[in-house]
Amino acid sequence: MNTNNFKQARVFFILIFLFGIIASGQESDNSKSPFYTIAYTSKETGNVEIYSGNIEGKSTVKSTNENGGYVAWSPDGKQFAFYSKYDDRKTWSIHTMNSDGTNRKRLTRAKDKWDNAPDWSPDGKKIVFAREYKDSEGVWHPEIWIMNSDGSEQTQIKSLKGSNPYFTPDGRIVFSWEFDDRSSAISIADIDGKNIIRLTHNNDAKEWHPDVSPDGKQIAFMSDRDGNFEIYVMDIDGSNQKRLTNNDVRDSMPSWSPDGSQLIFHSKTDKDRNIYVMNKDGSEVKKIISNGGQAAWFKNN
Template identity: 85%
Template sequence: MDLIKKGRKWSHNSGFMTLLLGLIAFCQESDKSKSCTIGYTSLSSGIIEIYQKNTEGKSNIKSTNEKGGYLAWSPDGKRIAFYAKYDDKKTWSIHTMNSDGTNRKRLTHAKNKWDNAPDWSPDGTKIVFAREYKDAEGVWHPEIWIMNSDGSEQTQIKSLKGSNPYFTPDGKIVFSWEFEDKSSAISIADIDGKNIIQLTHNGAKEWHPDVSADGKQITFMSDRDGNFEIYVMNIDGSNQKRLTYNDVRDSMPSWSPDGSQLIFISKTDGISTIYSMNKDGSSVKKIMSNGGQAAWLKIIQ
């Protein structure tokens, strides 16, 4: 696939980046998707702003201007969760707000800790998120926490050490298990942290799992072949397949509502760009430049 030229690596945790959060309507030619909405971040502005656009880029609606990123849709599509940074970017906190930018609430307040990567439970009552920090001895702690969607009853799932938690449709948690040697593996566990199953075994860095709406497949990013690419596998870890073949970092995949397509982030001439492709890696299409951290809206009926 001769799609992407060499560029600088994309890092969703780069502290110097100021992010712009937006929405874009993107309807596939097949017209199979039930939803055309994609949330994303952009470096086009110094503040976070929510937009809605049609396929021609018209009908922009600005609805908020808060710093933050890493969008997660509620199951009904009416609210979003995201993180925002405080204390000169030393403290990251989870927030929620309505999809039009109203009713913004800060849910976590742990000072000097990075709360990020929120995701909603299938019934919308819970939010799971990652917390990362260094202790007084300089030891890095990757933790996974869960709370009610209003921010109450914040609880660490102590048996899970990792990042990028994501709910399956049946209420389990898929996440990136972080090991002491800095490698990671996509794993799955019950919501209480029991019955942990490691799904990948490559000694690589494997991050950002996203589960298809039918709960049958997981997409994720991995550097197992020397460069971060997009992969897909069955929910039990079988039938692992590489989908992208580029000389730059491909990251943060997200399933379409009907499970037929994926969006992901890559670099074109050093610019973070959102692409779509079929779930077998074919028919790669550029959606827009200056976009990152993309998430497809998948409404649960």
């Protein structure tokens, strides 16, 4: 072998060696990735606590012993946002904490207001949340607010009247427009509250908790349009609405898998509540966690 060929061969093997190291490192990183990680709440200890675990319901880790719920992952998976209750449950406040339960911070402190249903913007810089309360005359006010992820600059999006706000991948907000105590509709708007579009049109139906697929093309939500709460899915423009579950119990709070192929949801009876997983077409329903609810899938895209 001449010198040039030897040098070329040596460079080739060095490159192969380095590629192997990189590939090995990537495989190792993926094995540690919370791609199949979910967060959920449970009352196993008597209090509502936040847990995290995998899709099989194994290796669960309790993240907090506080009375918290409605968990939302930050885009990088390093933090949760959630609400916790104070003043004998009269005041609900939004919090964040690290996903291991450390560095817990209270972000909102509006007395006698129910701050709930937080969700992070795609860049992790903002948190949108619902605020509900009765005024001095007993009139119920469902509002949507937005703030920086550190709790600063809390601002009401005044044109949006509703609950359960959720960011789309392109930075818009899907929410449940509250008309009265008997009816609501899934709607979508710009982050400043402009260009509101109503997506569902079912009179006297309650339609809540929209969750947008990772590719931004579909919305899963819960509705009692057919008599009791079931899980439905539709395209982002409101077309192709389809019922996925058919149960005599309350099915609620759907959350998409990271690849958009599955949904987890919460099923509740008078005696217990469980978390199920199914394909996005409603097939192959399987219970994965007993005595759990309010599940959210970490969408590690």
